Amino acid sequence: MSVDIKGIKEVENQLAKMFGRDEMLGIVDNALTQASKPFVSELEKNFDTFKDTGASKDEITVNEPIYKNGVRTIVVNWRGSKDRYRLIHLNEFGYTKNGKKILPRGVGAIARSLRSSESVYFKVVKEELSKKL
Template identity: 45%
Template sequence: MSVKIQGFEKMMRQLEDRFGPGRMQRISDQALKAGAQVYVKELKSQLETFRDTGATVDEVTISETYTDTNGNRTIKIHWKGPKDRFRIIHLNEWGTVKNPNPAGKGAIARSLQSAKAAYRKTIKQAIEREASK
């Protein structure tokens, strides 16, 4: 399912004309960082359901904003730390042949779904706050 928004490109051009490309990038970066914080909070609460050593929760990391290959500003949420939990996150999320239903199965998907509205609201508020300065 896709949605077509009419006038989006025109609106973006008008905003860039008003604020300039540099300020638009700073505004989007601040909004992405605020939205990422909201999502990470929800993700950590969902990951608490199968907490053992706490390394999975402790190693959740937010990257710096960057421009992806399509030219979009992006921020990445990933696992980085001394216990290398990034290696088993996929197993906890999807299960294995021997353990098809681990305790944390679907925790990331649940956090994405439950944080969607709060994430969008935070992004909108951050953009409005930065644009009004």
């Protein structure tokens, strides 16, 4: 069974009329911020499985909501004094050393976190939006 929804722009415009654009932006930002928490928690749990010093886990940062390609988005990245952002992609996808593919213990940790927290993320977004609307 599939559902075809038409008129999303009209619904958005009606909500903007009811609440105002700034208040709608605040409601969406709050929902995104609350929904990012379960993902970050799952990400930290997955990073625990291969931590050495814990620097990669400690430098997980959640930015404020921003527009990215016209869509309101929360960006999770790595910022800190140990510059772990340089190593995260190697850990996530592996690397080649002397012609041999190396797969670290943490390979795929971010993808696993995304998959396992996806349903919770959408549930939290739905709950937060329904509270305000």
